[in-house]
Amino acid sequence: MENFTDREDKFYVIVIPNLIKDAAQVYENLSNFTGYTIQQIKETLNENRPVTFVIDNYSEEEISNYLNQPGIKMIRLSKRYGHQSLARHIIGYVNGTDQLGYSGIEKAFNQYLDINKKMSIGMIGDAVKRSITGLGYRVVNCFNNDDHSAVRLTLDYHIQDIIEEIIDKRMESGAVILTDIKTGDILGLASRPNYSQNQIERYLGSKGSELVNKAFSAYDAGSVFKIVVSAAAFEKNIAYLDMPFNCTGYIEVDGKKFTCHKEEGHGEMSFIQGFAYSCNPLFIDTGLKLGYQSIISMAERFGFGSTVSLFDGLEQQSGNIPNKKYVSPREIANISIGQGEILVTPIQVVDMVTTIANNGVRKKLNIVDAIVNDNGNVIKQLRYEDDTRIISEEIAKKIQKMMEEVTISGTGQNARLEEYGGAAGKTGSAETGWMVNGKTKVHAWFVGYFPVTNPKYAMVVFVEDGRQGGAAAAPIFREIAENVLELNY
Numbered sequence: 074m075e076n077f078t079d080r081e082d083k084f085y086v087i088v089i090p091n092l093i094k095d096a097a098q099v100y101e102n103l104s105n106f107t108g109y110t111i112q113q114i115k116e117t118l119n120e121n122r123p124v125t126f127v128i129d130n131y132s133e134e135e136i137s138n139y140l141n142q143p144g145i146k147m148i149r150l151s152k153r154y155g156h157q158s159l160a161r162h163i164i165g166y167v168n169g170t171d172q173l174g175y176s177g178i179e180k181a182f183n184q185y186l187d188i189n190k191k192m193s194i195g196m197i198g199d200a201v202k203r204s205i206t207g208l209g210y211r212v213v214n215c216f217n218n219d220d221h222s223a224v225r226l227t228l229d230y231h232i233q234d235i236i237e238e239i240i241d242k243r244m245e246s247g248a249v250i251l252t253d254i255k256t257g258d259i260l261g262l263a264s265r266p267n268y269s270q271n272q273i274e275r276y277l278g279s280k281g282s283e284l285v286n287k288a289f290s291a292y293d294a295g296s297v298f299k300i301v302v303s304a305a306a307f308e309k310n311i312a313y314l315d316m317p318f319n320c321t322g323y324i325e326v327d328g329k330k331f332t333c334h335k336e337e338g339h340g341e342m343s344f345i346q347g348f349a350y351s352c353n354p355l356f357i358d359t360g361l362k363l364g365y366q367s368i369i370s371m372a373e374r375f376g377f378g379s380t381v382s383l384f385d386g387l388e389q390q391s392g393n394i395p396n397k398k399y400v401s402p403r404e405i406a407n408i409s410i411g412q413g414e415i416l417v418t419p420i421q422v423v424d425m426v427t428t429i430a431n432n433g434v435r436k437k438l439n440i441v442d443a444i445v446n447d448n449g450n451v452i453k454q455l456r457y458e459d460d461t462r463i464i465s466e467e468i469a470k471k472i473q474k475m476m477e478e479v480t481i482s483g484t485g486q487n488a489r490l491e492e493y494g495g496a497a498g499k500t501g502s503a504e505t506g507w508m509v510n511g512k513t514k515v516h517a518w519f520v521g522y523f524p525v526t527n528p529k530y531a532m533v534v535f536v537e538d539g540r541q542g543g544a545a546a547a548p549i550f551r552e553i554a555e556n557v558l559e560l561n562y
Contacts, residue, residue, distance in 0.1 A: 075230035075231075076223075084127070084128045084129075084131070084133065084136055084147055084148065085125050085126070085127060085128075085147070085148040086103070086106075086125070086126045086127075086128055086136070086140060086145060086146070086147050086148075087123055087124075087125050087145070087146040087147075087148065088103070088118060088123065088124050088125075088126065088144060088145055089123045089144045089145070089146070090118045090119075090120075090121045090122070090123075090124075090144065091121060091144075092143050092144035093118075093142070093143060093144035093145075094142065094143045094144065095142065096115075096118075098142070099140075099142060099144065099145065100114050100115050100118075102139045102140055102142075103126060103140070105139070106126075106128045106131060106136065106139070106140070107126050107127075107128060109126075130156075133147075153167065153270075154166070154269075154270035154271050158270060159230065159233045159234060159237055159263075160226075160228055160233050160237075160262065160263065161267060161268060161270055162177065162262075162263070162264040162267075162286040162288070163177055163178060163226075163228070163262050163286065163288075163440065164177050164178050164179060164270075165177020165178055165179040165180055165270075166179055166270040166273060167179050174186060175273075176284070176388075177286075178224055178226070178384075178441070180386060181384050181385060181386035181387065182224045182384075182441075182444070185222045185223070185224060185444050186222070186223070186224065222444055222445065222446055222452055223444070223445055223446075223447075224441055224443075224444060224445075224455075225441075225442045225443045225444070225445050225449075226440060226441055226442060227253075227258035227259050227260065227439050227440050227441070227442050227456070228259065228260060228261060228262065228440065229260040229261065231560060232251060232260045232261040232557055232560070233260075233261045233262075233263070235261070235553060235556045235557060235560075236249050236251065236261040236262075236263050236553055237263050237267075239549060239552050239553050239556070240263060240265055240549065241265075241267075243548070243549050243552070244265050244536055244539075244549060245265065245266065245537075246265055246266060246282070246287070246536070246537035246538070247264075247265055247287060247534070247535045247536040247537045247539065248262075248263065248264045248265070248286075248287040248288040248290075248419045248533075248535045249261065249262070249263050249288075249419075249532065249533065249534050249535070249549070249553065250262045250288050250419055250420060250423045250532065250533050251423075251530055251531070251532045251553070251557070252423055252424075252427050252438065252530065252531045252532070253529070253530065254427055254430045254431050254436075254522060254528050254529055254530060254531050255431070255436075255529070256436065256439075257427065257436030257437050257438045257439055257458070258438075258439050258440075258442075259383075259438055259439065259440040260530070262288050262440065263288075264285070264286045264287040264288050265287070266281055266282070266283045267283065268283040268284055286388070286389075287419065287535065287537070288418070288419045288420055289387070289388065289389030289390060289418055289419075289420055290389075290390055290418060290419075291390040291391070291392040291393065291416040291417065291418050292416060292417065292418070292419075292503065292505075292516050292535065292537075293411070293412065293415065293416060293503035293504065293505050293516055294411035294412075294415045294416070294417040294422075294501065294503055294518075295410075295411045295412070295501035295502050295503025295504070295516065295518055295542070296351045296410060296411055296499065296500060296501040296502065296503075296518075296542070297411060297417075297422055297499050297500075297501035297518045297520050297542075298372075298408070298410070298411030298415055298417070298501075299348065299351065299356050299409075299410065299411065299499065300425060300426070300429065300472060300476075300499055301368065301371050301372045301375060301377070301425070302356055302359060302360055302363070302368055302371075302409055303348060303359075303471075303472055303475065304371050304375075304464050304468055304472060305363055305367045305368055305370070305371040306359050306362075306363055307464075307468045307471055307472075308371070308464065308465075308468060309363060309367060311359060311362050311363055312344050312359055313344065314343065314344055314345045314471060314474065314475070315343045315344070315345070316343060316344040317341065317342070317343060318341075318342060318343070318344065318347055318352075318354075318355045318358065319338075319340065319341050319342075320333055320335070320338040320339035320340060320342065320347070320352050320354050320355060321338045321354070322335065322336055322337050322338030322354075323338075323354060324353070324354035324357050324358060324406075326357065326361070326402050326403055326406045327401065327402045327403050329403055329406075331353060331354065331357055331406050331410075332353070333352055333353050333354050334351065334353065334502075335350070335352075338354075339352050342355075344359075344475075345474065345475050345478055346478070346482075346483075348475040348476075348478070348479070348483075348499075349475065349478040349479045349481075349482055349483025349484070350483050350484065351479075351483065351484050351499075351500060351501075353410050356409045356410050357405075357406045357409045357410060359409065360405050360406065360408065360409025360410075361402060361405055361406065361409070363409075364405070365397070365400045365404070365405050365408070368405075368408055368409065369394055369395075369396050369408075372394045372415075373394060373396075374463050374464075375421075375424070375425045375428065375435075375463060376421055376424055376425070376435070377392055377394045377417055377421050377425075378391060378392055378393065378394035378396075379391055381418075381420045381421060381424055381438055382437075382438075383420075383438065383439070383440050383441070384440065384441050384455065389418065389420065390416075390418055391418075392415075392416040392417045392418050392421060393414055393415065393416040394415065395414045395415075411501065411503060412503070412504060419533045419535045420438070422518070422520050422533045422535075423520060423531055423532065423533040424438055425520075426498075426499075426520045426521060426522055426531045426533070427522075427531040428463050428464075428469075429469055429472050429473060429476070429522070430473070430497075430522035430528040430531050431469075431528075432466045432469045432470065433462055433463055433464040433465055433466050433468060433469035434460050434461065434462050434463070435460070435461045435462075435463045436458075436459075436460060437457060437458055437459040437460075439455075439456040439457075441455040441456065442454075442455060442456045443455050443456065473497060473525075476497035476498055476499055476521060476522075477495065477497040477525055479497065479498055479499055479500065479521075480495070480496050480497060480498055480521070483500075484500040484542065484543040485498045485499065485500045485519060485521070485542075485543055485547050486543070486547075487543055487544065487547035487548045487551060488519060488521060488547040488548070488550045488551045488554075489551065490523055490524065490551060490554055490555065490558075493523065493524055493554070493555060493558045494523065494524025494525060494526045494527070494558075495523070495524055495525040495526065496521055496522070496523040496524070496525065496550070496551070496554060497521050497522055497523070497525050497528075498519055498520055498521020498522070498547070498550065499518075499519070499520055499521065500517075500518065500519055500541075500542030500543045500546070500547060501516075501517070501518030501519070501520075501542045501546075502515055502516070502517060502518075502540065502541050502542050503515065503516040503517075503518065509538065514538045515538065515539075515540050515541075516535065516536065516537055516538060516539060517535070517536040517538075517539025517540055517541055517542045517544070517545035517546045518533070518534070518535055518536075518542045518546055519533075519534045519542050519543070519546035519547040519549070519550045520532070520533040520534070521550060523554045523558070524558070530554070530557060532550055532553065532554065534546040534547075534549045534550045534553075536549070
């Protein structure tokens with residue numbers, strides 16, 4: 074089991090003034106390592122009592138080379154958050170003032186993870202509290218080892234590391250989630266931009282949304298929502314894989330033209346090809362035949378419009394699936410292609426595709442597994458399993474076939490994984506209506522699973538204002554998938 078916290082060290086340097094031989098050198102060296110001025114250190118040590126300094130960002134070798142002198146003792150202790158800390162948005166952070174969990178896992182499981190437990194350094198001193206030479210010191214815990222507990226997550230440290238390393242290079246803002254299809258375990262989850270858990274005050278007034286976990290935030294869905302429309306159309310026998318359709322480049326609904334992303338149109342094609350090409354006129358035509366309630370009902374069955382139950386206290390948005398009694402044909406046209414009032418979260422989208430890859434059975438997604446002690450023994454089980462059939466296996470397999478075609482001949486060819494057993498997926502380019510620097514903000518999605526021969530992992534890649542799912546999100550999906558499969562789990 075790999076730890077996500079306490080992976081790096083910080084050092085406590087205990088200075089015993091009455092044992093110092095070269096005071097001027099000690100003052101100078103301490104100033105270099107701590108940031109305090111020589112005068113501040115001199116005044117602090119003038120009381121002639123032991124003083125503890127915390128030294129961070131230096132190696133043990135660097136510290137000992139300069140501070141290995143009479144009157145100085147060094148103690149190594151683990152640091153809660155290091156410079157390479159992973160999964161920061163899901164783990165959260167503790168408040169620097171009271172050391173209580175303030176967000177994420179740290180907040181939700183504070184009673185088990187409470188680090189506000191005192192530790193002291195004991196020494197033998199004389200009547201005026203000066204250390205007695207040769208009698209040493211010891212670290213004193215004010216709690217028993219039996220009090221130690223930790224939250225065991227479903228996250229895989231190595232998969233999480235792969236995801237974060239890749240998105241740090243290729244994504245400014247967005248989220249990635251990767252699940253185990255068979256168990257529903259979330260193996261990797263990351264949001265960008267990132268933040269430092271040790272410097273929260275830097276982000277409190279920021280407009281960069283560094284503290285927002287975008288995996289649980291709601292965004293315009295775009296064409297990933299066509300999976301929902303397809304499932305409803307197959308169930309109602311309104312569509313079949315080889316159903317013909319002629320795309321002329323637009324479809325007119327109630328006097329308004331809805332255009333296809335291919336200006337001249339796709340021409341004659343089948344339903345499966347229309348899905349692969351992400352043809353808007355085809356799905357608007359299908360949505361109008363289905364009707365509003367059939368689409369909304371299927372979306373709700375997949376879990377859209379509701380939060381995904383992971384653990385108590387998790388802050389997440391439910392998105393928006395507007396269940397109206399009366400709607401216009403234009404509104405149906407919009408939701409049929411994931412536009413209009415439809416809002417979804419990345420966790421909901423990966424939940425849907427995990428279900429598709431699992432032949433229509435929705436697994437209960439888990440990110441927390443158990444409360445364990447230092448020996449890894451379970452104190453309290455946190456995960457639970459719940460399998461619910463959402464669509465028939467026959468319909469799921471039809472959607473799988475269409476998602477495979479997306480990477481073979483359609484908009485998701487940048488996610489192909491031929492050497493690793495192939496990938497299946499769906500792109501999305503979601504117009505938001507928001508203007509940034511004179512251009513409409515368009516989110517990029519790619520959601521899929523791999524390998525297709527024996528589906529093991531599902532993944533969603535969301536790139537905020539990435540413009541095109543096939544160009545911005547699909548390559549990230551492919552690079553992460555390749556690296557995960559190289560682990561040979």
